[in-house]
Amino acid sequence: MRTEKSPSGPWGVMASFDSPGQLLSAIARAKQAGYKDMEAYTPYPNEEVIEALGHHHSKVPLLTLVAALAGGCGGFALASWVSMQAYPMNIGGRPLMSWVAFIPVTFETTVLAAGLTAAIGMILLNGLPEPYHPVFNAPGFERASQDRFFLCIEATDPKFDSKEARSFLSTLHPIEVVDVAP
Amino acid sequence: MSTVFDERAIPGVPPRPPILGEGQTPTTLTNQISEMPLSPPLKTPKWWLAGFSVAFGLLTMFLFIVTYLFMTGIGVWGNNVPVGWGWDIVCFVWWIGIGHAGTLISAILLLVRQQWRTSINRFAEAMTLFAVSCAGMYPILHLGRPWVFYWLMPYPNTLGMWPQFRSPLIWDVFAVSTYATISAVFWYVGLVPDLATLRDKAKNKVARVIYAMGALGWRNSARHWSNYEWAYLLLAGLSTPLVLSVHSVVSFDFSVGIIPGWHTTIFPPYFVAGAVFSGFAMVLTLAIPLRVVLKFEDFITLRHLENMAKVMLVTGWIVAYGYGAEIFMAWYSGNEYEMYMVNNRFHGPYAFQYWSLILCNIIIPQAMWLRSVRRSPFWLFIISIIVNVGMWLERFVIIVISLHRDFLPSSWDMYSGTKFDVGTFVGTIGLFLTLMFLFIRFVPVVNMFEMRTLTPQATAKEKAE
Helix, strand or coil: CCCCCCCCCCCEEEEEECCHHHHHHHHHHHHHCCCCCEEEECCCCCHHHHHHCCCCCCCHHHHHHHHHHHHHHHHHHHHHHHHHHHCCCCCCCCCCCCHHHHHHHHHHHHHHHHHHHHHHHHHHHCCCCCCCCHHHHCCCHHHHHCCCEEEEEECCCCCCCHHHHHHHHHCCCCCEEEEECC | CCCCCCHHHCCCCCCCCCCCCCCCCHHHHHHHHHHHHHCCHHHCCHHHHHHHHHHHHHHHHHHHHHHHHHHHCHHHCCCECCECCCHHHHHHHHHHHHHHHHHHHHHHHHHCCCHHHHHHHHHHHHHHHHHHHHHHHHHHHHCCCHHHHHHHCCCCCCCCCCCCCCCHHHHHHHHHHHHHHHHHHHHHHHHHHHHHHHHHHCCCHHHHHHHHHHHCCCCCEHHHHHHHHHHHHHHHHHHHHHHHHHHHHHHHHHHCCCCCCCCCCCHHHHHHHHHHHHHHHHHHHHHHHHHHHCCCCCCCCHHHHHHHHHHHHHHHHHHHHHHHHHHHHHHHHCCHHHHHHHHHHHHCCCHHHHHHHHHHHHHHHHHHHCHHHHCCHHHHHHHHHHHHHHHHHHHHHHHHHHHHCCCCHHHCCCCCCCHHHHHHHHHHHHHHHHHHHHHHHHCCCCCHHHHHCCCHHHHHHHHHC
């Protein structure tokens, strides 16, 4: 089954493979051939594929660090402000700024802010939630979440020509090459 | 690229049993694991219907008991001066402790690259989440006025009131609510790619739409995985100190007070070890029947059970050390109240509970030194139940024995739970099991995408590098 070519051309051309090894060599060959805008889809994370496509720099760690610092400072500031200004109470003659007692709360707010940021940051940096995306139009793409490895050359690539891309991908011993309708 | 440690390559060391059944490929394991959530409603297995009915019945009973409690007040429970904390706090600590194994498996074993965690982390995390939900019931029910529970949170209000940040009870609010939130987030993040698999495999339109909403449009792209791996690793790193902090903070509820038997520095590590001990016991209690009814012997192998038994053996000894340290410190402190408390545990009216606890938590688990016991699902199941009981008794011993002999002999009293205490506890077990059965039915019990990384296809390539 092939998708009808729409007037504006396909969103990309996609080849599917059986194993991560084949996908990796396909990425290398496509890079050699001068393609730049491409993306791989794998049923489980694969470090080499991520690195081959230059995706290994993620902003998630930095965001998480910032959130952790903010959460920690915020928690400590809250506990100090409440204990010294908003609701000062003399507990057994101890100083109002009894900072040791504020550490558990500081720790918890650090972890809470960092953890929520790591998760939400990952989702937003991935552009999710995204109900529609053209790759789902590719026939057989449902196996990207099961057992197949996909490489898609996207139409935004300067060198992109759907016919050429298709014949190029066919030389890489794929299981199948399909057009991705926009 | 990381090199996977190939344990079969060490000369002179007998090969370890595999952590994945022979002949499993990404295709077969995906099909097998997703079978249950994707099976149509009319094909729901009979064991599930039967189990869910019982669990839901208990949950309904819980609803009635809680309604009666709210109408009447917490006087229906057995706690009264001097024993102001009874079954409610015993069960709270018990449930929180059970949750710890889930986070330990999902976070700490991930960081130390224990690949056998992969097949049990999903349902252990679910267990954490549900156990914390059950635990959270108790402090709120115990408030007496549960509808104002939000007063525990720091927020500007017309009363001009703020929480007391020097109180362990407020630390507890922060610790438990953070733990519940982060556990839920960790669990959901781990679930997203698997929900995408269910979305892609679902034949039923309603199921597909629901799973698609949960999957958020996940498309398995390399860019997605890159951010994902970072987020997952960071969540694991954050959860590791978090899980150690939760039971430490719970132990502060006791150890910061000056009650004999509570006021010791051994409490935080001893509580954490006890939590892991009871948590692994609960994982075994759940995993052993589950692997049989779901036919998951390929994923949850005897090696998994054996490893969990070893963790229990180690943490059991840390707990035993805690018991020893309590006795030693009571004697070494030279404090007559502390020494009296120990004597009262040994020979007092609750001596039966104390010695049962020693039997359940220290003596019987030693059977796990035997390899044949560690590899026998039947015996591990029995031991895990015994440890669950023992850990419940431990909290009972700590809380009730210390409280029932107040500093003033005129205040001494005996404590026992009423039928409402028992009903509330059984009711939370109903809540736990109801959630567990729903989880088994609608969510893949084993993390599919991580299991794929254990297949020969994925590992063979890494070796070739």
